[in-house]
Amino acid sequence: MNGLFSAAGLRRLRVMTRKELIQLFRDVALMVFFVYAFTGDIYIAASGVSMQLKNAALAVLDGDASFASRELSSRFQPPYFRVAGAAGTPAQSIRHLDNADVMALLDIPPRFEETLARGGQAAVQLQVDTSNSVLGFLAASYGAQIVGKYALETAALREGLGSGGVAGPTLAAETRVWYNPNQNDAWFMGISELLTVITLFSILLPAAAMVREKERGTIEQLMVTPLSAFQILCPKVVAMTLVILAGTAIALFGILVPCFDVPMRGSLVSFFLITALYVFTTAGLGLLAATVARNLAQVGMLTVVILMPMLLLSGAWTPIEAMPEWMHLLAWISPLHYFLDAAYGILLKGAGLDLLWPSVLSMAALGVSVAALGMGRFGRQFG
Incomplete structure (x- = not known):
């Protein structure tokens, strides 16, 4: 770990990160899927899905x-x-x-x-x-x-009440809708789909990068270099984090804000920092999947197996309070649940880190635990 932050360690990190980016951009099919997910998929979700009763x-x-x-x-x-x-x-x-x-x-x-x-x-x-x-x-x-x-x-x-007869008691109910006063489904669905896409690629991209090394037989070459397991895995996660942050910026400023007027009430710096933390920690699930999968097809199937419970237990579609009692514990160990709280809190409510720190801390703790598990399994498998 100390060697990573030395001059030589930082130089290796820079070179390995550049190598991962080059390999990723050469995968045309994956990049087409990536661009579509952060543009077309989010646009369709925001404009085509409604949870309200209309006509x-x-x-x-x-x-x-x-x-x-x-x-x-x-x-x-x-x-x-x-x-x-x-x-x-x-x-x-x-x-x-x-x-x-x-x-x-x-x-x-x-x-x-x-x-x-x-x-x-x-x-x-x-x-x-x-x-x-x-x-x-x-x-x-x-x-x-x-x-x-x-x-x-x-x-x-x-x-005869209220029409010239006896004056009866009245009750007036005043309803105030906060954070989304027009109850615009596009705001909720667009942000929800963005967070789902971020989660998908946080798992898929690091896992695909690792399995690609297995398929090409280059993982053994990396293991005989003077690089530790952490120095091999960290550049992959850093590279994928940078790419996902770029996709997030495209989705926000190219789709959600200009097309649907989604408000950005909080600090965008805080949002991107929390997103980077979420991607970095959720990538541990991808690394864990990569130690099991033997090819990219298996990576895709494992990604679906991991993503769907996270999505369904996050509270995005069903409030946690409405779930059965035995599922509450599973919901609280879903990192996407905490990311949803933080993202909606910043973008729609304008909340700061002083209010969101419990969610951020819980998300980081879960992510670090999974990342350590994935890295330890990788070290045992190829060490």
Whole structure:
């Protein structure tokens, strides 16, 4: 370790890093994939994926055909719902749901208006296609809000409240949306995809560089040089870190900011430093995979095996609190979970290292442990 920071050690690091960069840029297929991932893939994720309910097709089965039933059905409006027309008969309405012609069906029973007029309890039914559970849950929730608000207004009018009659108590709810006030999916999805791509190449590139040495038979030549295992591995990680940081800059300033107006509220210097730390430490997983894989095809498969649990346990798609109890521990040992907290905190919230240091420290501790494991296995395998 001390020899690495001597004049000769730094010169070796510079030469070996340059050698790794040259080898990487000569791999045309990998570089095309790299450029696409940091540009086209992120653009598609930010523009094509939405977690919100927009213009869900709604059919109305109006068994009352009264003013009250028309008033209720007319409240299912954009941006959440789009009335696709009358459902016809009950049998036809079920076929509409089965054929995915509509996402929801509003069923208003006969004598709906009459029941409301005499103060009775009128029930309406909203049937929702929940093949997509997220959008189905949102449709059911928004539908319940619309019907509930209509019921309150109807009751208030019947009792003479708020229309020249008795003044009743009111409750006003003021909602403030922080950090993403327009609830723009492109901000979340674009950053999430960027962090996923960073993780992917943090594992893939160092592993591919090591396995390439195995395939070409040059790993034995490196081992007989006056270089330690650390001096052989460190330049590979440094080179891949520089390339990934360059790709991150392209994604931020070439895609996310100009195309989607993603804000950069925090310190970009802090963001790139934390990204460099994350790449440097996550590369240990790639080095560990390289000690197992024998060719680039195996590296690709191992990268998927490592990446998918990290992504699913990171909290990007499902909050950790919503996971089963036994998965909580696994989620807390995912380095991507801490990187997500730090990245969103800096880019969207403007948080500084004084608030993010627990996430940064946890991420570094996990990364150093895995890197030490990978380096130790490499030393035993080729030492």
